[in-house]
Amino acid sequence: MSKVQNIHLGREMEYPYEGSRPERQIAYIFDTNKCIECQTCTVACKTTWTAGKGQEHIFYNNVETKPYGFFPHGWDVKLLEMLGPGEWQDGKYQGKTIFEAAPPGERVLGYLPEEEDYTSPNLGEDVCSGDVQRGAFFQNIHNTWMFYLARICNHCTYPGCLSACPRKAIYKRPEDGIVLVDQSRCRGYRECVKACPYKKIFYNMVTRVSEKCIGCFPLIEQGEQPQCVKTCIGKIRLQGFLSRPGEEKADNPIDYLVRIKKIALPLYPQFGTEPNVYYIPPLHVPRLFLQQMFGPGVEEALKTYRSAPADKQLLAALLMFGNTPKIIHKFKAEKEHAIGYDGMSQEAVKVPFTEPFFARDLFDKKHGVVRLNIT
Amino acid sequence: MRSKPMFGTLLLLTALSGCPSGEPQTGSSGKLTGEVRATTIGEIPLSDPLSLAWNGTPETSVMLLPQTVAYPNLIKQSVKELRVRALADAQFLAVRLEWNDPSLDEKLEVDKFTDGVAVEVPLGDPDKTNPMMGDPANPVFILHWKAAWQRDVDRGRADVQDYHPGFISDRPPFVSGGHPYPISEAFETDNARRYLPGTAAGNPVSKIFRKWPVEELQAEGFGSLADHTYQDSQGKGVWKDGKWTVVLALPRQSPDRANPMFVPGKAVMGFAVWDGANQNVGGRKHWAPFVKVVLP
Ligand code: SF4
Ligand code: SF4
Numbered sequence: 001m002s003k004v005q006n007i008h009l010g011r012e013m014e015y016p017y018e019g020s021r022p023e024r025q026i027a028y029i030f031d032t033n034k035c036i037e038c039q040t041c042t043v044a045c046k047t048t049w050t051a052g053k054g055q056e057h058i059f060y061n062n063v064e065t066k067p068y069g070f071f072p073h074g075w076d077v078k079l080l081e082m083l084g085p086g087e088w089q090d091g092k093y094q095g096k097t098i099f100e101a102a103p104p105g106e107r108v109l110g111y112l113p114e115e116e117d118y119t120s121p122n123l124g125e126d127v128c129s130g131d132v133q134r135g136a137f138f139q140n141i142h143n144t145w146m147f148y149l150a151r152i153c154n155h156c157t158y159p160g161c162l163s164a165c166p167r168k169a170i171y172k173r174p175e176d177g178i179v180l181v182d183q184s185r186c187r188g189y190r191e192c193v194k195a196c197p198y199k200k201i202f203y204n205m206v207t208r209v210s211e212k213c214i215g216c217f218p219l220i221e222q223g224e225q226p227q228c229v230k231t232c233i234g235k236i237r238l239q240g241f242l243s244r245p246g247e248e249k250a251d252n253p254i255d256y257l258v259r260i261k262k263i264a265l266p267l268y269p270q271f272g273t274e275p276n277v278y279y280i281p282p283l284h285v286p287r288l289f290l291q292q293m294f295g296p297g298v299e300e301a302l303k304t305y306r307s308a309p310a311d312k313q314l315l316a317a318l319l320m321f322g323n324t325p326k327i328i329h330k331f332k333a334e335k336e337h338a339i340g341y342d343g344m345s346q347e348a349v350k351v352p353f354t355e356p357f358f359a360r361d362l363f364d365k366k367h368g369v370v371r372l373n374i375t
Numbered sequence: 376m377r378s379k380p381m382f383g384t385l386l387l388l389t390a391l392s393g394c395p396s397g398e399p400q401t402g403s404s405g406k407l408t409g410e411v412r413a414t415t416i417g418e419i420p421l422s423d424p425l426s427l428a429w430n431g432t433p434e435t436s437v438m439l440l441p442q443t444v445a446y447p448n449l450i451k452q453s454v455k456e457l458r459v460r461a462l463a464d465a466q467f468l469a470v471r472l473e474w475n476d477p478s479l480d481e482k483l484e485v486d487k488f489t490d491g492v493a494v495e496v497p498l499g500d501p502d503k504t505n506p507m508m509g510d511p512a513n514p515v516f517i518l519h520w521k522a523a524w525q526r527d528v529d530r531g532r533a534d535v536q537d538y539h540p541g542f543i544s545d546r547p548p549f550v551s552g553g554h555p556y557p558i559s560e561a562f563e564t565d566n567a568r569r570y571l572p573g574t575a576a577g578n579p580v581s582k583i584f585r586k587w588p589v590e591e592l593q594a595e596g597f598g599s600l601a602d603h604t605y606q607d608s609q610g611k612g613v614w615k616d617g618k619w620t621v622v623l624a625l626p627r628q629s630p631d632r633a634n635p636m637f638v639p640g641k642a643v644m645g646f647a648v649w650d651g652a653n654q655n656v657g658g659r660k661h662w663a664p665f666v667k668v669v670l671p
Pocket of ligand 1: 034039040
């Protein structure tokens with residue numbers, strides 16, 4: 001085991017390999033407050049990459065309802081139970097990661113899902129945290145709650161999958177940190193399936209090897225965001241690149257939102273893989289639940305999120321979500337618009353801070369009809 | 376059945392047993408424990424591991440150990456002993472490997488693992504070769520048999536509907552024919568194969584068609600296993616009454632320079648066994664260090 005710096009945990013941790021961060025790290029921000037669980041992302045991904053035989057249960061992208069939705073069944077609660085409780089003190093995680101808690105003879109603490117765990121991917125969909133009592137009414141605090149959690153591979157900085165593969169058939173690209181399974185070398189041992197804490201690597205019973213999200217790398221290489229990001233109806237997603245720690249740029253929307261404003265947080269940072277999908281937590285969910293899921297930065301992140309209407313720079317960064325297929329490398333706030341630039345520093349998108357407002361006469365003289373306002 | 380009478384067995388064994396590295400031991404069961412002695416036969420009954428012809432060659436008991444040197448380890452040992460017999464004809468050296476296994480595990484699904492067995496032969500100096508998968512200076516040849524491959528050969532490639540009867544899904548892209556789009560028929564074009572990524576990438580594990588249930592491999596250390604371009608070996612396994620009986624036949628001479636040669640004299644062979652029911656796979660295996668093989 002080597003010692004590596006895990007910036008999510010605020011400390012060094014043990015990892016089977018030396019730490020080497022890519023030049024830039026593919027990263028995503030998902031705003032959970034905006035997801036409507038339409039599953040357009042899931043379908044876009046499925047039809048692009050996993051429409052073959054043996055891939056029926058493979059969802060590189062899925063959207064599950066928390067607290068009772070899981071795909072595969074119980075993936076997070078099972079591992080949390082195995083890992084046991086861990087405290088955070090002053091932003092530093094005191095508990096053990098999946099690498100530090102590895103049992104003798106293993107590199108990683110994990111479990112292998114059963115075949116049945118991949119059935120009913122929408123289990124728990126739209127199920128609330130509890131019953132709504134008769135006579136209950138809204139008093140600014142939600143008595144029951146649920147939220148949608150969109151999930152893909154986190155292209156972790158310290159991938160559990162990669163560290164467990166005895167054949168080194170999984171690799172992390174130095175140019176962008178995308179984690180890939182070499183389809184010609186994998187021998188289907190499933191050590192990765194067992195080790196990935198997010199269960200985002202799958203066994204294909206037809207090809208008899210493991211497969212995972214490829215970060216739509218052919219699109220990334222052309223400067224475009226992945227399918228699940230581009231097609232998102234709720235405009236909840238932004239994909240870009242995170243700089244190495246200490247090299248953050250304030251005009252890079254991902255650096256800005258994740259490292260500078262700290263508005264988006266990693267999912268289960270305590271697992272220790274330094275995942276690179278960052279979530280803006282849901283506003284109305286009990287804090288303890290959110291802290292278990294996103295770590296100690298939840299309160300501050302939500303406070304910052306609420307301040308967005310009065311913070312033009314922050315608003316400009318948030319307006320980069322879902323408004324262009326291009327990968328945004330830089331952004332800036334102008335008087336009336338937020339502007340995003342692609343990798344060639346060309347303007348890729350210009351979004352008004354305030355949507356233009358059109359008032360139309362109630363009666364359409366040309367067609368002789370009364371206009372109905374349906375929005 | 377092609378079994379033929381053996382010849383010269385006793386004389387040959389007597390002559391060879393006085394090898395310099397010591398006498399083979401005979402265990403309480405009367406089985407050999409120190410070395411495997413091959414007996415010459417006119418033609419090895421390769422397709423019948425249960426042929427009585429195998430009774431005419433001595434059985435060697437090989438003790439198995441759980442693999443605990445490299446990650447991940449085999450935590451639970453479930454197979455203790457491998458019983459080995461060897462026959463040789465002009466073309467092949469064949470070993471018959473037998474072990475107790477109460478369950479037949481031939482299914483591959485996320486949580487289902489296949490039974491398997493392998494023999495390992497050093498390609499260089501046996502004294503310098505690490506029996507745990509060799510090393511770059513001293514690689515090893517491996518012949519691997521799997522129950523899942525035996526099923527493919529005996530009853531056709533396992534398909535989704537074999538494991539999940541009645542399973543229906545949308546039509547996969549670019550396939551030909553109709554539901555249930557058998558993988559051995561419907562995925563013939565390159566475009567259709569793109570949705571079988573391992574197969575499209577040429578991964579030997581993802582092969583759709585398999586002539587033999589064995590695979591020739593080479594290794595030069597843990598994690599380095601690579602398959603041979605030319606596959607000259609054969610094999611056959613039968614599970615009956617709570618035990619596997621598997622014949623692995625290695626060509627005595629092969630034009631493939633990556634294959635070992637089996638000339639009269641001595642060779643060494645290592646063994647490994649996987650118990651699918653206990654999720655044995657890859658390095659989670661039972662193994663035995665090199666055992667001497669005496670060849671006619
Ligand atoms: S497309 Fe967007 S809004 Fe719809 S489910 Fe996916 S992440 Fe949520
Ligand atoms: S989320 Fe899982 S599959 Fe993806 S890089 Fe991390 S450990 Fe590997």
